[in-house]
Amino acid sequence: MRRSEGNFLMATNVRTKYANQIFNPATVAAAIDAEAFKGYRQYRIVQELPFDLSDTDAAKELEVWLDQEQFHYIWRPTFIQMDPPRPSVITEYPELVISW
Template identity: 40%
Template sequence: MMVDDMAATTEVARSAYAAELFDVEAIRRGIIEHAREGYSSYRIYQTMPFDLAQELPTQRLLVWLKAEGFQVAWQPTCEPGDPYRPLTAFEYPELEIFW
């Protein structure tokens, strides 16, 4: 069925986006950069409004962050909606890392 193909295509796209966004080495560099600037947290801003919390690349990052002693929180984020149709906006979580 086509709907099954579309669900699989969606999952592949989201997993690829999570792999790009939550690359451990890139996040490590971002944490160091933010700490050097005086921040005590690093929020990973997404350009796509997806809940990526359960994606495998995300879970790998969370395991690494925990092993390194970081705290994390999923911050509710509102997708900018259409000003003419305000009920179309919705929330999705973005990861914030604390030290």
């Protein structure tokens, strides 16, 4: 295995674990309930890491659960805070916004 292949697998593994953590239906359901209890009608899953996780298995499973529970959702662009000395090529990534 080449170093680049190993690095790709490590990055994929970290992203998969992170997606499984933040897109867990039980966790999302509890967060939705907490926001609804406060009077809000939407919940945004705010990611600490700026990755496009919309194509992960965890995100797709959450979308199925949201459809079953008749929630509305959309993947909205979130802009990355630019670091002036090291500008990023990518300027945005999608985050999931759920409404009811």
